[in-house]
Amino acid sequence: MNCVHYTSYSEARAHFKDLLDDAGRGRVVTVQREHRSAAVVDQERLRALLASSVPARAEVVAEAGGWSIFIPGLPLAADGATFGVAVDEMVDALREYAEDWQDRLLDAPNHAGNWGLVQFVGLSTDEQLRDWLVGPGR
Template identity: 65%
Template sequence: MSAVRYESYTRARAHLKDLLDAADEGRVATIRRDSGHAAVVDAERLRHHLMAVCPSRAEVVAEAGGWSVFLPGLPLAADGATLDSAIEEMVEVLREYAEDWQERLRTVPNHEGNWGLVQLIGLSDDESLRAWLVGTER
Protein backbone atom coordinates (compact mmCIF):
# COMPACT_ATOMS: atom_id res chain seq x y z
CA MET A 1 0.00 0.00 0.00
CA SER A 2 1.20 3.48 -0.75
CA ALA A 3 1.08 6.83 0.97
CA VAL A 4 -2.27 8.54 1.49
CA ARG A 5 -2.26 12.19 0.47
CA TYR A 6 -5.21 14.55 0.26
CA GLU A 7 -4.89 17.97 -1.31
CA SER A 8 -7.84 19.49 0.54
CA TYR A 9 -9.51 19.34 3.92
CA THR A 10 -12.79 18.36 2.25
CA ARG A 11 -11.24 15.31 0.54
CA ALA A 12 -9.43 14.32 3.73
CA ARG A 13 -12.63 14.55 5.76
CA ALA A 14 -14.40 12.33 3.23
CA HIS A 15 -11.58 9.77 3.59
CA LEU A 16 -10.85 10.07 7.31
CA LYS A 17 -10.89 6.29 7.79
CA ASP A 18 -8.24 5.89 5.08
CA LEU A 19 -6.08 8.55 6.76
CA LEU A 20 -6.37 6.89 10.17
CA ASP A 21 -5.76 3.42 8.74
CA ALA A 22 -2.62 4.65 6.96
CA ALA A 23 -1.33 6.28 10.14
CA ASP A 24 -2.04 3.13 12.14
CA GLU A 25 -0.03 1.12 9.59
CA GLY A 26 2.87 3.57 9.71
CA ARG A 27 2.33 4.82 6.18
CA VAL A 28 2.66 8.46 5.17
CA ALA A 29 -0.69 10.22 5.56
CA THR A 30 -0.92 13.93 4.76
CA ILE A 31 -3.46 16.70 4.28
CA ARG A 32 -2.99 20.05 2.55
CA ARG A 33 -5.11 22.94 3.72
CA ASP A 34 -4.55 26.35 2.19
CA SER A 35 -0.82 26.92 2.63
CA GLY A 36 -0.49 24.34 5.42
CA HIS A 37 0.55 20.72 5.18
CA ALA A 38 -0.22 18.34 8.05
CA ALA A 39 0.74 14.76 8.74
CA VAL A 40 -1.48 12.24 10.47
CA VAL A 41 0.63 9.83 12.51
CA ASP A 42 0.01 7.07 14.99
CA ALA A 43 0.45 8.60 18.45
CA GLU A 44 2.33 5.66 19.95
CA ARG A 45 4.80 5.52 17.05
CA LEU A 46 5.38 9.26 17.36
CA ARG A 47 5.85 8.99 21.14
CA HIS A 48 8.46 6.25 20.77
CA HIS A 49 10.27 8.25 18.09
CA LEU A 50 10.28 11.38 20.24
CA MET A 51 11.69 9.40 23.17
CA ALA A 52 14.55 8.33 20.93
CA VAL A 53 15.34 11.82 19.65
CA CYS A 54 14.60 13.68 22.91
CA PRO A 55 16.46 11.84 25.66
CA SER A 56 15.66 13.33 29.06
CA ARG A 57 19.25 13.82 30.24
CA ALA A 58 17.73 14.31 33.69
CA GLU A 59 20.24 14.89 36.44
CA VAL A 60 19.53 13.72 39.96
CA VAL A 61 21.30 15.10 43.01
CA ALA A 62 21.05 13.96 46.62
CA GLU A 63 21.18 17.01 48.84
CA ALA A 64 20.08 18.17 52.28
CA GLY A 65 18.43 14.85 53.11
CA GLY A 66 16.37 14.85 49.93
CA TRP A 67 16.62 14.63 46.17
CA SER A 68 16.54 17.14 43.34
CA VAL A 69 15.88 16.43 39.68
CA PHE A 70 16.54 18.90 36.90
CA LEU A 71 16.77 18.93 33.13
CA PRO A 72 19.88 20.78 31.91
CA GLY A 73 19.06 23.57 29.50
CA LEU A 74 15.46 23.82 30.66
CA PRO A 75 13.99 25.84 33.53
CA LEU A 76 12.56 22.69 35.08
CA ALA A 77 13.43 21.25 38.48
CA ALA A 78 11.76 19.25 41.21
CA ASP A 79 12.57 18.24 44.79
CA GLY A 80 11.41 15.46 47.03
CA ALA A 81 12.22 13.71 50.29
CA THR A 82 12.79 10.50 48.31
CA LEU A 83 13.99 9.87 44.80
CA ASP A 84 10.56 8.54 43.84
CA SER A 85 8.82 11.65 45.17
CA ALA A 86 11.26 13.91 43.30
CA ILE A 87 10.58 11.99 40.06
CA GLU A 88 6.81 12.23 40.70
CA GLU A 89 7.17 15.96 41.23
CA MET A 90 9.16 16.27 37.99
CA VAL A 91 6.34 14.56 36.09
CA GLU A 92 3.99 17.24 37.43
CA VAL A 93 6.50 19.96 36.51
CA LEU A 94 6.70 18.56 32.96
CA ARG A 95 2.91 18.57 32.64
CA GLU A 96 2.74 22.18 33.84
CA TYR A 97 5.50 23.20 31.44
CA ALA A 98 3.69 21.58 28.50
CA GLU A 99 0.52 23.45 29.39
CA ASP A 100 2.38 26.76 29.74
CA TRP A 101 4.20 26.12 26.46
CA GLN A 102 0.96 25.59 24.59
CA GLU A 103 -0.67 28.65 26.15
CA ARG A 104 2.13 31.19 25.82
CA LEU A 105 5.72 29.88 25.63
CA ARG A 106 5.58 28.36 22.13
CA THR A 107 6.43 31.72 20.55
CA VAL A 108 9.09 32.75 23.09
CA PRO A 109 12.54 32.43 21.47
CA ASN A 110 14.17 30.35 24.21
CA HIS A 111 11.19 27.95 24.40
CA GLU A 112 9.89 27.65 20.83
CA GLY A 113 12.35 24.86 20.03
CA ASN A 114 10.81 22.61 22.70
CA TRP A 115 7.95 21.46 20.46
CA GLY A 116 9.18 17.84 20.48
CA LEU A 117 9.41 17.75 24.27
CA VAL A 118 5.90 19.14 24.62
CA GLN A 119 4.55 16.58 22.15
CA LEU A 120 6.34 13.81 24.07
CA ILE A 121 4.81 14.98 27.34
CA GLY A 122 1.33 15.23 25.84
CA LEU A 123 1.51 11.77 24.27
CA SER A 124 2.86 10.04 27.40
CA ASP A 125 1.14 8.80 30.50
CA ASP A 126 2.76 9.42 33.89
CA GLU A 127 4.39 5.98 33.99
CA SER A 128 6.01 6.51 30.58
CA LEU A 129 7.29 9.93 31.63
CA ARG A 130 8.80 8.46 34.81
CA ALA A 131 10.52 5.76 32.74
CA TRP A 132 11.77 8.40 30.27
CA LEU A 133 13.17 10.53 33.09
CA VAL A 134 15.15 7.67 34.64
CA GLY A 135 16.17 6.14 31.30
CA THR A 136 14.25 2.89 31.48
CA GLU A 137 11.78 3.51 28.63
CA ARG A 138 11.99 0.93 25.84
Protein backbone atom coordinates in the same frame (compact mmCIF):
# COMPACT_ATOMS: atom_id res chain seq x y z
CA MET B 1 6.85 6.38 -2.81
CA ASN B 2 3.36 5.19 -1.97
CA CYS B 3 1.97 7.83 0.36
CA VAL B 4 -1.59 8.95 0.97
CA HIS B 5 -2.23 12.62 0.30
CA TYR B 6 -5.57 14.40 0.69
CA THR B 7 -5.74 17.68 -1.19
CA SER B 8 -8.27 19.23 1.20
CA TYR B 9 -9.65 18.72 4.67
CA SER B 10 -13.03 17.97 3.06
CA GLU B 11 -11.48 15.06 1.17
CA ALA B 12 -9.72 13.90 4.35
CA ARG B 13 -12.98 14.12 6.30
CA ALA B 14 -14.76 12.04 3.65
CA HIS B 15 -12.07 9.35 4.01
CA PHE B 16 -11.39 9.78 7.72
CA LYS B 17 -11.54 6.07 8.64
CA ASP B 18 -9.09 5.21 5.85
CA LEU B 19 -6.88 8.13 6.86
CA LEU B 20 -6.68 6.85 10.46
CA ASP B 21 -6.19 3.24 9.36
CA ASP B 22 -3.34 4.19 7.03
CA ALA B 23 -1.65 6.34 9.70
CA GLY B 24 -2.01 3.51 12.21
CA ARG B 25 -0.27 1.15 9.81
CA GLY B 26 2.64 3.58 9.50
CA ARG B 27 1.93 4.88 6.01
CA VAL B 28 2.78 8.47 5.15
CA VAL B 29 -0.49 10.42 5.35
CA THR B 30 -0.79 14.14 4.66
CA VAL B 31 -3.66 16.59 4.42
CA GLN B 32 -3.36 19.82 2.43
CA ARG B 33 -5.05 22.98 3.67
CA GLU B 34 -4.44 26.10 1.66
CA HIS B 35 -0.65 26.38 1.43
CA ARG B 36 0.19 24.10 4.35
CA SER B 37 0.33 20.38 4.68
CA ALA B 38 -0.19 18.43 7.91
CA ALA B 39 0.97 14.91 8.60
CA VAL B 40 -1.23 12.40 10.37
CA VAL B 41 0.76 9.83 12.33
CA ASP B 42 0.08 7.08 14.82
CA GLN B 43 0.46 8.43 18.35
CA GLU B 44 2.63 5.64 19.74
CA ARG B 45 4.94 5.65 16.71
CA LEU B 46 5.44 9.40 17.08
CA ARG B 47 5.93 9.11 20.85
CA ALA B 48 8.57 6.40 20.38
CA LEU B 49 10.40 8.51 17.79
CA LEU B 50 10.32 11.56 20.04
CA ALA B 51 11.55 9.50 23.00
CA SER B 52 14.61 8.52 21.00
CA SER B 53 15.26 12.03 19.68
CA VAL B 54 14.55 14.01 22.88
CA PRO B 55 16.92 12.65 25.52
CA ALA B 56 15.93 13.33 29.11
CA ARG B 57 19.39 14.35 30.35
CA ALA B 58 17.81 14.57 33.81
CA GLU B 59 20.29 15.03 36.61
CA VAL B 60 19.46 13.67 40.06
CA VAL B 61 21.17 14.87 43.22
CA ALA B 62 20.78 13.57 46.78
CA GLU B 63 21.01 16.53 49.13
CA ALA B 64 19.89 17.62 52.58
CA GLY B 65 18.04 14.38 53.27
CA GLY B 66 16.05 14.55 50.02
CA TRP B 67 16.38 14.44 46.27
CA SER B 68 16.48 17.07 43.54
CA ILE B 69 16.01 16.57 39.82
CA PHE B 70 16.68 19.09 37.09
CA ILE B 71 17.06 19.04 33.33
CA PRO B 72 19.92 21.21 32.08
CA GLY B 73 18.80 23.82 29.58
CA LEU B 74 15.19 23.76 30.73
CA PRO B 75 13.53 25.84 33.44
CA LEU B 76 12.51 22.66 35.27
CA ALA B 77 13.45 21.37 38.69
CA ALA B 78 11.77 19.23 41.31
CA ASP B 79 12.47 18.18 44.88
CA GLY B 80 11.19 15.42 47.10
CA ALA B 81 11.84 13.73 50.40
CA THR B 82 12.33 10.46 48.50
CA PHE B 83 13.63 9.67 45.05
CA GLY B 84 10.16 8.54 43.93
CA VAL B 85 8.49 11.72 45.15
CA ALA B 86 11.10 13.85 43.35
CA VAL B 87 10.48 11.93 40.11
CA ASP B 88 6.71 12.37 40.49
CA GLU B 89 7.24 16.09 41.06
CA MET B 90 9.37 16.28 37.90
CA VAL B 91 6.61 14.58 35.91
CA ASP B 92 4.22 17.26 37.22
CA ALA B 93 6.74 19.98 36.32
CA LEU B 94 7.03 18.57 32.78
CA ARG B 95 3.24 18.61 32.41
CA GLU B 96 3.03 22.20 33.71
CA TYR B 97 5.81 23.32 31.36
CA ALA B 98 4.08 21.67 28.38
CA GLU B 99 0.84 23.44 29.29
CA ASP B 100 2.61 26.80 29.68
CA TRP B 101 4.40 26.22 26.36
CA GLN B 102 1.08 25.59 24.60
CA ASP B 103 -0.51 28.66 26.23
CA ARG B 104 2.23 31.26 25.88
CA LEU B 105 5.81 30.03 25.42
CA LEU B 106 5.64 28.53 21.92
CA ASP B 107 6.56 31.83 20.29
CA ALA B 108 9.22 32.82 22.84
CA PRO B 109 12.63 32.52 21.14
CA ASN B 110 14.22 30.70 24.09
CA HIS B 111 11.37 28.13 24.25
CA ALA B 112 10.29 27.66 20.61
CA GLY B 113 12.84 24.88 20.11
CA ASN B 114 11.18 22.73 22.78
CA TRP B 115 8.36 21.66 20.45
CA GLY B 116 9.56 18.03 20.43
CA LEU B 117 9.68 17.88 24.22
CA VAL B 118 6.19 19.33 24.52
CA GLN B 119 4.81 16.86 21.98
CA PHE B 120 6.55 14.00 23.78
CA VAL B 121 5.12 15.04 27.16
CA GLY B 122 1.63 15.40 25.69
CA LEU B 123 1.78 11.95 24.10
CA SER B 124 3.18 10.15 27.16
CA THR B 125 1.60 8.68 30.26
CA ASP B 126 3.05 9.55 33.67
CA GLU B 127 4.68 6.12 33.81
CA GLN B 128 6.29 6.62 30.40
CA LEU B 129 7.64 10.00 31.54
CA ARG B 130 9.06 8.41 34.72
CA ASP B 131 10.80 5.74 32.64
CA TRP B 132 12.14 8.40 30.28
CA LEU B 133 13.54 10.42 33.18
CA VAL B 134 15.27 7.67 35.16
CA GLY B 135 15.12 4.51 33.05
CA PRO B 136 12.58 1.67 33.05
CA GLY B 137 11.84 -0.06 36.34
CA ARG B 138 13.69 2.40 38.56
